[in-house]
Amino acid sequence: MSNYSIWVVAHEADAAAELVSGALCLSSNVNAVTFGGEAVAKAAQAQGALTVLSVNAIDTPATDVSAMGTPATDVSAVGTSGPDNTLKNCLPENHSKALAKLLQERNSKLTIFSATATGRLMAGMVASHLGTSAYNAASITINDDTPVITSMVYGGCAIATRRLLSSQAVITVGAGVLGAVLPESQEPQASALSAALPESQEPQASALSSALPEAAESELALSEPQASGSIEQIDLSVNDNAAVVLEVKPRKTESVNLAAAKRVIGVGRGFAAKEDLELAFNLASKLDAELACSRPITESENWMARERYIGVSGVVVKPELYIALGISGQIQHMVGVNQAKTIIAINKDKNAPVFKQADYGIVGDIYEVLPVLTSALS
């Protein structure tokens, strides 16, 4: 097993656990810097991080704020939401410079952040301080002590495979990328995408480790309890010009789990008005399907919640059945559905690219076809 020095940085317990256990598929030398208190540090330790450095939160809004020259009244709402409210008034991102220095001192060869907005921002800032780029990895292996990653490029039409040359590489990874399982039916070259969408998240049966000669060894290593690493409390200084969080509100998100849906119906520009989406609702309720949409429907029209947007910068789904209604089939959308088992498309333009990527298609007006289809399914 490689002894390549990896550090993961996490500010949530789930991410800490996933990043540490996943990174252990790449190397036995995995360590963590955690923000957000004991729970996050313990999660990293329990998964087998050798050293866990738990960053003490700056948890007194009054001092914190006066240090930044802001009236204390402005932060009265800070810290009222979320389990780790001590963190809310000072962003973990605000420690990026000190964090980069710490990673340098500890000689981290590869630093891994989660691909959340916070993780990506920290990764980018830390990378700049280390004199390198931050990359988002859809899959990663380590060959001859050099990380090799894949990323989606050109709006999803291609996968770039890159070797990270920096002696202190920085990446972000989405949920399930580390320790992802390669579905048996997939060809190896399809791994870049499938790695981003694991069938299951058992770290043992790893797509990553299958690429490594030490696969068997890594399984052994993981099967033993490893919560023997140490947790150290550390202080990290705050960047100059740190941003001040005034308020944190829970995001009004629609709780929809498109990624888990067996059937998904996507609506696109073919719908002329919001009321007309009822045609799609009716079909969805007949088929017990989740509704989703292309980017213009959420961003330009605001007809549907962003959580329902499928595409390269939205959700990627993998249902048994995907039905595209009035969707032209541009690559940025299709990359989000092309792992569906069956694709049905209805579009009045017979030349729409969606038909080239569909199993079944009806060339026709959704306003005529949908009522017929919905009632035929009764």
Next chain:
Amino acid sequence: MKIIACCKAAPEEQDIVVRDDGSLDFSRADYKFGSYDLNAIEAARVLADQVGGEVIGLSVGSSELANSKLRKDALSRGLDELVVVTRSSVGEDANDSVSDLSMSDLSVSNLDSYQTAKLLADALEQMGDYDLVLCGAGSSDFYAQQVGNQLGALLGITSLSAINSIKPDVESDAEISEAATNIDSVIVQRLLEQEVQCVRVKLPAVLSVTSGINVPRIAGMKDILAAGKKPVKELVALGTPETSTQTISVKAPPAASRKQEIIQGDANESVARLLELASSVLR
């Protein structure tokens, strides 16, 4: 208020052709500014119109930036001026058609996010004072979503991403006209996965906006005509740091094979035929 909107020209992905071996053919793909960059330009214009000030577009690239149509396109969307930074000098009258760029030219322009951020930081230094730098959610080619984040850190100023709204930090609208060029902080909303943060950001700062922050304007004939008269400044990059990666391959993922049974005709007949063909998945 002086606002810089960063933008990157990249091959139009709809026109990139995937060859049978999975390699990409860029010969029909013209360069254009990414759609996410238009959100940054629009946000800059809206803020400048609100508080008074100017919006300067800033782009790092290669010979594609010599294209006057490309320049006018950016200028017609709300910029007052465009600054292009190239790694070698490009003349006004240089090759107007960039569609015949060869792959070797492309690789020259394939800067990673640290290199791009460094060239932008150097350019900003040459350009003098600024109040705010806006970036889009990501470039339309590599979509690493990191240039803004990395740029702020290089400049030693606040860097924030996922910005879904930007407002001048003033008590009342009346104060805006008074403050005019003197706004020293903004209040932004950050759209995170589970929460919305309201953050006070001291200027200057680098903010990367979401693709949902606004709907970029579509340039009208007047804007397009005016764009031709707006200034374009050219800067030559002082020096580029070494690349942090070696690209091994850029290939299309293998396409899933689809049955492509396409039905045409009357709605009733089409639906009947679909139910025959796809009964197993629809029941």
